[in-house]
Amino acid sequence: MSDIIFLNGNYLEKENATISIMDRGFLFGDGVYELIPVYKGKPFLIDKHLSRLRSSLSLIGMKSDNEHIENLYEILLELIKKNGYQDHFFYVQITRGFQASRNHVYQEDVTPTILVMGEKYQIFPREKLSLGFNGCLQEDFRWTKSNIKSISLLGNVMLKNYASQNGFYETLLIRDEKLTEGSASNVFISKGQQVMTPNLGPDLLPGVTRDLLIDLLKQNGVEIKECDISRKDLIDSDEVWCTSSTNYCVPIVEIDGKTIGSGKVGGNSFKSYDLITEFISSL
Structure with a gap:
């Protein structure tokens, strides 16, 4: 069984997660991300990481008033619980989302794609x-x-x-x-x-x-x-x-x-x- 991740409102196994080929993140790299450490089962400096994420969203013209973006801290805690993470990292990626046609100009009503998944990195002793x-x-x-x-x-x-x-x-x-x-x-x-x-x-x-x-x-x-x-x-x-x-x-x-x-x-x-x-x- 692979780790449980969060994708667009759903908790599911990482190996079963999919996105559309028409996602603007896939086609244009149109999105932002954040890497958040977890120590002792708690997200590290979470306010600073989420503040930087909101700043990145604002700088590319994306809003932060999405339900899942607003609840990212709770999503992280739920994934820590589901996966038993203690010392780990979270990769959070938010793209502008699915758009039916490939076009440099994005539609204002596009729903963002929101991914949160755990990653393990080696910390040098x-x-x-x-x-x-x-x-x-x-x-x-x-x-x-x-x-x-x-x-x-x-x-x-x-x-x-x-x-x-x-x-x-x-x-x-x-x-x-x-x-x-x-x-x-x-x-x-x-x-x-x-x-x-x-x-x-x-x-x-x-x-x-x-x-x-x-x-x-x-x-x-x-x-x-x-x-x-x-x-x-x-x-x-x-x-x-x-x-x-x-x-x-x-x-x-x-x-x-x-x-x-x-x-x-x-x-x-x-x-x-x-x-x-x-x-x-x-x-």
Whole structure:
């Protein structure tokens, strides 16, 4: 028996779920998504994740006043109960929905397609993080509204697979000689005692884990700055680490063969990992 998922008002086994080939998400990538961790059987930072989902919907001209969108928290709790999830992840996808003809222009009365399903991702233990990871640099050729958590992820897929196929953990992205983010993560660097991360804007996703880490670092007396980070700043930094919902701190100790700092995982990376781990443990 496969996991129980939620699709358009129904709870059913994942292997039995189907959508129409005329769904605009299938034909156009017309939709948004959210990835929500579950720790100890509870959705993590749920208000922030749902707020970002509503923002993404608004930015593509979709309303949030659908019954199932309004009840997403209750749907998550029901799926946790039905599947017995403890430490897991939820993938929530909302497309503009079914339209009888393939047309770039969407009808205003289209009913959205709403999918919620569980996913299992490997979270790296501290021992693995202590070895450090390597990254590579590529030009950020994605569309210029990366602040929307769009299901149209072809650019991200190509860039993440470039890293995977060439023996790297992550591709770090440069646009106009400035760091934006990773192909599937936000990025932090440190130089001396100063921790920095790129300014929010249309070039990068407003990461929930990113925001949590900024708050936790500030609460613990770490000076952090949201600012432009040049290619040179990145390469010359003492530490680089990536954050995301699936792995909340991944230290990068080498970029395109160039050693970062000492070549070992530094104190700010470990501190970031430990602060988020402690925060999760306290829930």
